Amino acid sequence: MSETVAQLSKKTGASPVLQVAHLSKKLGGKPILQDCSLTLNRGELKVLIGPSGAGKSTLLQCINCLIPPDEGKILLEGRALNVADRRALCAFRAQVGMIFQDFNLFDHLTAEENVAIALRKVRGMNRQDAQRRAQEELGRVGMSRRAGLYPAQLSGGQKQRVAIARALAMDPKVILLDEPTSALDPELVGEVLAVIKDLARGGMTMLMATHQMDFARALAHEILFMEQGIIIEQGAPDVLLAEGSATRTRDFCKHLLEMGA
């Protein structure tokens, strides 16, 4: 945990897209994140698991400064983010996609406008180009036919797919997913996971907090296990979840299984 960013990237030897080093956050004097470091290489999917309250969501939101971290460094493609520079922060966020547990679509805009608005206002695209791009992205998540509907007219799974299209339209270098299927009815989880699987196969760099262990086991390059604000275990799913491995991760997964989750 005390390695420097340079050492972290040297060790992996691949090209790091996102590096997070020694991130800490206290809320009301209580430490929520303690010295969290991680590196995401191009095309990697890393999965963040851990009990609720472990700080997964806080970590994801600290990475794009929706919750400003107290300490730590964030680097996108090797360039350090200066949190104090508002314009640099906006430019950074425009390159880091974020998917929320409760979708957070803009309620007053249709699916298409939800995708197009940031293209127009942040990327400065004109209306036609933004609409065309929005249609493309909605097609990618199978939502073309519902482009004209408002969030209130969509199911949870459809809303989350629109949210994914909205993030993809910005051509993000990395996408952070905060339990994207936790607020969904069980029968709707599949459609959203299918979209995320497609992205992973397409080589999208992603960091995802989830409780979907089958998904993590099948697709993750690495699992990060968090507890009480600390990343306590980190490794390939086969290793952490191997039969007979005495890892905290395996314990937790067994517990999840027993709970019927």
Add this chain to the structure above:
Amino acid sequence: MFDAAFVSQELLPALNRGLLVSIALIVPSGLLGFIGGILLGCVRAFGSPWARRLGDAYTSIIRGVPLAVQLMMIYFALPKVGIYFEPYGASLISFILCNSAYQSEYIRGALLSIRQGQIKAAQALGMDSLQTIVWIVIPQAARRALPGCGNEIIYLIKYSSLAYLVTCMELMGEGKVVASDTFRFTEVFLAVGAYYLVMVTLATWLLRWLEKRFYIPGFGAR
């Protein structure tokens, strides 16, 4: 004892004259009050702590003092410090100040009702604070505030009748003069009441139309 000559030659011409003045009071103070309410509401919801305190103080004073007293202050007290208004100007200023204070309360509530998650989503896409407020928060807040703000416009139509207190000759003032001259209080004030009722009904229709025009699924019933 319906006196057709009195109604058509004395009462209606006077009330119509007053109606024009009333409309000249209501329309500008409604519009400017609404704009003032949006600005004040934004300051009170999103401003710096000091700006918020200032906005809150303004609102408490305006809401805490009867409009009739404010009107008297503007018309009779301000001249003592060298600021003069004619009756129409004093009424207009007073209504704008009052209307924006009340409107700001509806707008502040609507602004605060926008889910924090949507603001986070806008920021996560790279929007700055101003873009988030203009493109995400205000379009939704305006829809949520519309019924309340409409209600305030209806009040405004009726409290505009207080302008007669500072001798601004609007509908109520003209009515009062005719009534005192002729002692036909019942007929005159029945007619004045009917004029206000018609104005309020028209405003209600207009507001309903606006609500329908800007209807979006998920924001109240059609």
